[in-house]
Amino acid sequence: MLELIQGDGGVTVSSEQLARRGHTTAAQVRKDLSHFGSFGKRGLGYSVDELKDRLRIILGLDRVWRVILVGAGRIGSALFEYPDFKKRGYDCVAVVDSDPAKIGEKWGERVIRPAEELESLIKELHATLVILAVPASAAQLVAERSVNAGVRGILNFAPVQIQVPEDIPVENVNLVMELEALSFQITRAVTP
Template sequence: MKRIADSTVRRLSMYLRYLEDLDTQGQQTASSDELAHLCGTTPAQVRKDLSFFGSFGKRGLGYPVHELTAHLREILGLEREWKVVIVGAGKIGAALANYRGFRQRGFKIVGVYDNDPTKIGKPWGEAIVHDMADLARDIQREEAPIAVLAIPSDDAQDVVDRLVAAGIRAILNFAPAQITVPPHVSLKSVNMAMELEGLSFALTNSLASQGAA
């Protein structure tokens, strides 16, 4: 398959979100124009994005909402359940563990890990905080392919290396550090300080740059 741009995948994710709404409301079809308005993009962009994966629409009519929803779930790999471990039982980890959107989309949190002795063994939401020393063993036993990293920057690369050695396949990193992984591991980083600094830059330079969702 042709290489798909990251920006395209993010838009697919958004199309799915709004198609699910439309589906719930019982709407049968949606045009690229309607989807574009909902998602803040252009009709041509919607059609191009979808065309990478097939011809889902009917000319003169638009896209069948329910059907396209299923296609997008399949394209994004959301038909299955993904097991996720959260590393770092701090505030960010807690926010993520409670985040409705995760479970809704088939991401199941199978464990929470920390290396702080005062936290290990304590209840944490519906789970119990495990010792980070057991992380590698558990990833292998549970076959959890995804880790969410919510720990201080200093430890980040260290923990990543251990995750990789344990066979992790994807990492969502919230530590504000540049981390590296071997080519077979997928990595996405979210850096909140960086986002705020982007706003600071825009304000300072009197720009009103609207970032993508």
């Protein structure tokens, strides 16, 4: 399981230290990293700088991803304001919404565009990812339209399981499901 390493004081870091931060084991860290080539130094550990560079490449962070945000409601605005969105290599190239009252509204330097333009925006702006911050009822349709227009991945905040071709990765973020996972763990913990 890959875990992200934040900048650390030392110049090198051992699998042991990484494991503690990442809530996993040293062997696990070594095995994970070894899949991408062996760039650790025996007796020393991994160079923090090199590790950062490698991870950036492994995770595909050596490029800027062009993202379109669909849905300018509360979740949409929370995401848009997210501090290190841009810093981490994600460029929100457009915001669309289906509510006529919202269209034309300015968010920073972006103007909210009508939902009908989704396909053309994806193509013109070469967007690779879409973030679905729309109601559950609209999610499937928006997902299909996005994929047909050439999007490569979807981050889905709508509380439904969307169906897309197998080669399009979808990450789901669902508040209620996360809470259910918690309540499940707490409930199980009582009688293990």
